[in-house]
Amino acid sequence: SRRQFATLAAGAAVSAAVPIRRARAAEFVFKVGTNVPESHPLNVNIRKASEELKTTTDGRFDLQLFANNQLGGDSDMLSQLRSGALECFLNSGVNVLSTMIPSAAISGIGFAFKDYPTLWSAMDGKLGAHLRGEINKGGIVVMEKIWDNGFRQITTSTKPIVVPADLQGMKIRVPVSALWTSLFKSLGASPTGINFSEVYSALQTKVVDGQENPPAIISAAKLYEVQKYCSITNHMWDGWWFLINRRAWGQLPPDMQEKVAKTINTWCMNEREEVAKQNENLRTVLMEKGLIFNTVDPLPFRDALSKSGFYADWRAKFGDKAWDLLEEATGKLS
Numbered sequence: 001s002r003r004q005f006a007t008l009a010a011g012a013a014v015s016a017a018v019p020i021r022r023a024r025a026a027e028f029v030f031k032v033g034t035n036v037p038e039s040h041p042l043n044v045n046i047r048k049a050s051e052e053l054k055t056t057t058d059g060r061f062d063l064q065l066f067a068n069n070q071l072g073g074d075s076d077m078l079s080q081l082r083s084g085a086l087e088c089f090l091n092s093g094v095n096v097l098s099t100m101i102p103s104a105a106i107s108g109i110g111f112a113f114k115d116y117p118t119l120w121s122a123m124d125g126k127l128g129a130h131l132r133g134e135i136n137k138g139g140i141v142v143m144e145k146i147w148d149n150g151f152r153q154i155t156t157s158t159k160p161i162v163v164p165a166d167l168q169g170m171k172i173r174v175p176v177s178a179l180w181t182s183l184f185k186s187l188g189a190s191p192t193g194i195n196f197s198e199v200y201s202a203l204q205t206k207v208v209d210g211q212e213n214p215p216a217i218i219s220a221a222k223l224y225e226v227q228k229y230c231s232i233t234n235h236m237w238d239g240w241w242f243l244i245n246r247r248a249w250g251q252l253p254p255d256m257q258e259k260v261a262k263t264i265n266t267w268c269m270n271e272r273e274e275v276a277k278q279n280e281n282l283r284t285v286l287m288e289k290g291l292i293f294n295t296v297d298p299l300p301f302r303d304a305l306s307k308s309g310f311y312a313d314w315r316a317k318f319g320d321k322a323w324d325l326l327e328e329a330t331g332k333l334s
């Protein structure tokens, strides 16, 4: 029709005026959702993977990042992943993914991993393979390497946490997760499950007094604006699995699956380095922003967990087989 012709002509005039090469539409467009701000190494390295894949697949595969909860909070993104509305989602087995696959949460046991070497040998080894198996059984594809979030520290607006008694009755935000809630209840706190998308405002409006996250997130999400103290508890480690909708993954030809997996896992290794550096170095920066730091002796916290039955309860829930796999990496936990 004439109107269609007019529109086409206008479109042609516009593209002729803009000196860029017209990109061929990608054959496969995968959206990927994350829950942290753009500047976090998680997103920086997913973007790098995306650029590399654009080149190495000649534009056939387009990984489009939607960072910082643009697609909704973790609970929304998990639903979208399951329905296929979202092809990829970064989440840990301890976070909302555990509401669907409880057995994937075992890496979040309190004070399990003493340092990064212990942790990576477990997550890149038998424990990680077990966890990916559990996620696969739940109908979700998962990339081999887990992306680092880091060892977690407690921030509050009210007081530093030095001994377990300081947590008594404290209103603290935890992710939406039975294990996380149980951990902080066992330490005497009063935890509330809230998606990360709501954390800044929950702290600002004093719905909760504290939260717990690694320095890289405290910095990227500017939580120092609404928190005063940061206590180095290292109470648990957490990371993000790169999750993919099974049907979407099945549509990729095998050679492309291989290329995508390899690229994602390679940039993940770079992310791990950057996150570890940030979690180490950002302390000074955060102090300059006004956060008051204190170190913590973890032993009384671990004792409190043992006495409350935390380890025994979760061992019973996860089962001896999975628990033995965890303790093979960490040593005896209870």
Ligand code: X2X
Residues within 6 Å of the ligand: 035, 036, 092, 095, 149, 175, 195, 196, 212, 213, 217, 238
């Ligand atoms: O929700 C959190 O606190 C975060 C961003 O660290 C996780 O994804 C576990």
